[in-house]
Amino acid sequence: MRPSLRSLASVFSAFVLLAALLCLPLEAPLEAQTAANSAAAALQPMAQANRVSAQASLSQQTKLTGHIPAWATAARQTATPVDLSAPMNISLVLRRDPSVEAAFEKLLADQQNPASPHYHQWLTPQQIGTLYGPTQSDLDAITSWATGQGLKLVSVQPNRVIVALTGSTAAVASVFRTSFANFDLGSETRFSAISEPSIPVAFSAVIQSVHGLTQARYVPQSKASVGQLPAAGLKPQVGVGNGINLILPDDFATIYNINSVYSGGDKGATIGSAAQHVAVIGRSRVVTADIANFETLAGLSTSLQPNVVLAGADPGTSNMGDAQEATLDVDRVIGTAPGAVVDLVIAKDTQNEDGVDIATAYNINTLKDPVMTISFGSCEASNGQTETNLLNTEFQAAAGEGISTFIAAGDAGAAGCDTPFMAAPATQTASINALCASSYVTCVGGTEFNDASNPSTYWSSSNSSTGNESALMYIPEGAWNEPDATNSSGVPTGGFEVGAGGGGESLYIAKPSWQTGSGVPSGAFRYVPDVAFSASAHDGYLGCFAAGQGSCVTTGTGQNQSTPILIFSGTSASTPGMAGIAALLNTKLGSAQGNISPLLYSIATSTPSAFNDVTVATSGVTNCTTATPSMCNNSTPGPTTLTGGLAGFEVGTGYDEATGLGSLNVANFLAVASGSPISTSGSASFTLTPSPATLTLAPGATTGNTDTITLTSTNGFVGSVGLVCAITFTGTATVSLPPTCNLSAASVSLTANGTSTVTATIATVAASTAGSCSTASLPSKGPVGMMLAGLLLLVLPVRKRKAIRALTMVFLLTGGLVVMSGCSSKSSSSTSNTCPTPLSPGTTAGPYTVKITGTSGSISVPMTFSLTIS
Structure with a gap:
């Protein structure tokens, strides 16, 4: 049969499409590039005047504020001098002309407004710089001054608002007219400038801050305890000791309603026709065997290994805490979005730069993965404003590129400056994670399951044959708050520690226009978290990490069998889970989503059933008070007692500063986000x-x-x-x-x-009687019926080509005879009944x-x- 013209045309069209796809550059997803090109065609750079005069005198100086961290006090300064010959990497964070900044903010809002022609029209980093960066004249004036003072220009980020410089510590001190000292922080020594930096007055309209004058160190927001699977080869069970339930990917999917998403074909594998990548920001490599062993227990493909992307010097796996964090983050992303490609973007710390900062900038400016998750934290109150400025500027660019960024809210409750999982200090300070402060990220907090009173309702005593699932349904949640100190095996020690989901109000970042709705405070600054998922050790996440004594490798036999595991907790566990959900969202909608926080708050208002709201009632706490840490708040204990710590925030209807909007009912959320809202006709x-x-x-x-x-x-x-x-x-x-x-x-x-x-x-x-009947009786119809049924089964012919029909008749006839046999079980004897009178009828x-x-x-x-x- 000859092919029709229509068939030939279809084949030719498919060939042309394939050829076009093969010719596309690989540096960014197809949709992101197409959208960026169309946006660039429609947008033009704003006309702006130079803010640095060509004849300006550079001798007059002015000080910039907000650079000295709270910990850099005279009392903590050590006698050890700073090595002035050591190299320093710093960054000038520039500010846009106010009218240009307003135009960029307008575009970012339009990118999230379905009614705007710029909806989801993402830009490249270079386009952001071209359209909304400072003038070339201003950039040249500033870089010329810096290099003329003895510093070396490393790069100008594509957004044109972050200028990287390097030089000796002595040169940096001279250029910015400051000095440096080392400070004893107890567990570590850090260095910092001891006076605010100075810059020429002529640059004050352009230079916002100088990043890198102090050591900012980010801490992983997770905890791991060593556990052991039950003996005799049993798979993870509901009871692994100390009332702990194990959460594996299938459990997470059941609890948060993701199974129907998977069965519908969405596992986060693509954005349109392009493979989807998720960037996990870290400071360590992972061990392949750890990831593979986890995948085996979780019923996942053991080929789901991350791509390691070096953003700076290779940190290897030498830092136990960082390696553990990277392992957890990778596990949680592939466990939630098993179809996505995980890029583990890592960098080693430099003298004054955290590897997290380096890796974050690399994804935003070079790799451009559309989903990025960061499970590290640092106290906003003690860092000073400069770190917050840098992060907000970078995350703003990420949002304009279509990148969805997720940050762990922190593990120290409302006292974000405290060290998580340690006894509280004598003085506690209310603070949030500095990385969460930006209005261009989604801050992910922690919840805790209210299942202790009736665990069998929510957890099976056995596991599925694949994936080891034991969760039965959604479990009511309270705020994650575990003030009882435990040892490395999760056993209570009798003391108290700080361990709760972070939350509160930013010191520096204004409340974004989209942060509205039931429960949102009326203050002027950014509130966090935005959403939350389970983060407690009570129902911890199973992980494999051999270096931390949790290899997941079974040894021994019978009752001597041992399978050591790690049980992870903390907002580092909830955050990559949310990143995985964002990957499912991207696949569902066929494009990158950028900052999804506006979408979250919008859906929470229009369709509350897309969220699992966390309230005092769902927490199970009676007589709730923020004076005592519990599952109804994120308060902290005192140094030695349960009370006397820092009062946090109580959970409540709608938004709260302990769990945000609550956790997601993922299937419902994706349905509403894709324009298929849940039916609201009639009353719930x-x-x-x-x-x-x-x-x-x-x-x-x-x-x-x-x-x-x-x-x-x-x-x-x-x-x-x-x-x-x-x-x-x-x-x-x-x-x-x-x-x-x-x-x-x-x-x-x-x-x-x-x-x-x-x-x-x-x-x-x-009925009960005093004795048994002695009267003889004939066989009842029941046994006779059963015998007839047996004979019938023997004589009925069954031929191969009529097997199904014959078997059906056999079952019908047999069932009929059995029913007949049960119609009467009375004796057919005509003798009188001599049975005793029943004691009970x-x-x-x-x-x-x-x-x-x-x-x-x-x-x-x-x-x-x-x-x-x-």
Whole structure:
């Protein structure tokens, strides 16, 4: 058959499309480049005047403020001098002309506004610099001055607002008219400038700050304790000791409603037709065997290894804490978005630069992965404003490029300057993670599951054959707050420590226009976190890290078998999980999303059922007070007592500074984000459905006496449903002993449009007598019927080509005979009954109605099924 012209045209079109795809550059996703090109065509650089006069005198100086960290005090200064010959890398953070800055802010808002022609029209770093950077004349004036003072120009970032310079410590001190000293911080020694830097007055309109005059060190926001899987070769079970439940990727998917996303084909693999990459920012490599062993336990492909991208000097794996952090982050991203490619972007610290800063800048300016996750933190209050300025400037550029950035809120509760998982200091300071302060990132906090009172409701006592899943449903959440100190094996030591989800108000960054909605404070500054997921050690994340005594390699046999694991906790565990969800979102919508915080707050207002709101009620805490750390707040303990620490923030309806908007019901969130909102017609409620609809029992029956009740959320209902069961006799006889009803759970939790089940067990009592009957009787119809059924099975022919039909007839006829055999079990003897009088007649025979009522707040939903006691 000759091909039609239409077929030939289709083939030719496909060939042309393939050729075009193959010719595209590989430096950025296809959609990002296409959008960037169209945006560049529509936008033109703003006309702006030079702010540095060509005839300006550079001798008059002015001081910049905000560079001296709170820890650089005279009391902490050591006698050890700073090596003035050591090289220093610094950056000048420039400010745009106010009108240009306003235009850039307008574009960033338009990029998130579906009604704007610039919606999701992302720019390249170079286009941001060309369109919104300082004038070339101003850049030349500043770089000429710096190099003329003895510094060397390293680079001007493509956004044209960060200028990297290098030189000796002595040269830097001379150029900025400051001096340096070393400071004893107890656990480490850092150096810092001891006076604010000076710059020529002529540059004051352009230079915002000088980054790198002090050592900023970021701390991993995670904790790991050594655990062991049960002996005798059992897979991870609900009880691994100390009440700890293990969270693996399949558990996370069940709890946060991601399974339907996966089954629908979305695993975060692509953005349109391009492979999707997620950048994990770190300071260490990972060990391939650790990742592979985790994947084996989690039922993932063992080929999901990260690409290692060096953004600076190779840090290797020598730092235990950094290697552990990188391992956790990689595990959580591939466990949440198993189709995405993970790029582990790493750099070694320099004398005055944190490797996290170096790796972050590399992704924003060079690699440009559309999702970026950073699980490190540093106290905003003690850093000073310059670090916050640099981070905000970089994350602003990332947002304009379409990069979604996720930052861990921190593990020290409201006291962001405290060292997590250590005893609280005598003086505690309210602060947030400096990296979270930017309005161009999504800050991810921590929750804790409220499952301790009834764990069997939420966790199975066994695991699935693939993925080792044991979670049964969504689990109500409180704020993550674990003030009881534990040792390296997770065993309580009797002391107290700081360990809670970070949150609070920025000191420097204004509250963005999109941060509105129920519960959002009315203050003028940025509030964090934005969202939160489980971060507690109580239900920790299983990981494999051989260097930390958690190899996941099984040794021994039988009861001597041992499989050491690590149990991770902290907001470093929740943050890469959110990054994985963002990768699913990108795949769902077919394009990069940039800063998704505006979308989060918008959906929280329009469709609250896309979130699992964390409140005092869901936390399970009675008599909640912020004076005592608990699951209803992110307060901290005192140095030696549970009370006397820093009062944090209480969870509440809508937004709060302990858990943000709450956690996500991922399937619902993705549906709303893609323009398929959850049905909101009618009131949010739930239904109860019995299976079977009727039940017939003999008194004393212990099998066939259960009914499965399925509860289904309707119209986005989310919450806990209390259940009661009652039985009513509907016959005419006098009831002496009615049946009773027992439920497998007194309450269940429903996610939006989710389901849950309970079992109703009907208990009856058989009749009892003083002795047994002595009267002889003929065989009953029951055994005869069974014999006939057996004979029928023997004689019925079954031919191959009619096998299915014949087997069907066999089952039907056999079932009929069995029913006939059970119609009467009475003796056919004509002799009189000489059985003794029963001591108890047992449960009264007759018809009953079983009524189960579900109640949640003002909602009450009844359901009935028929019961017959024969």
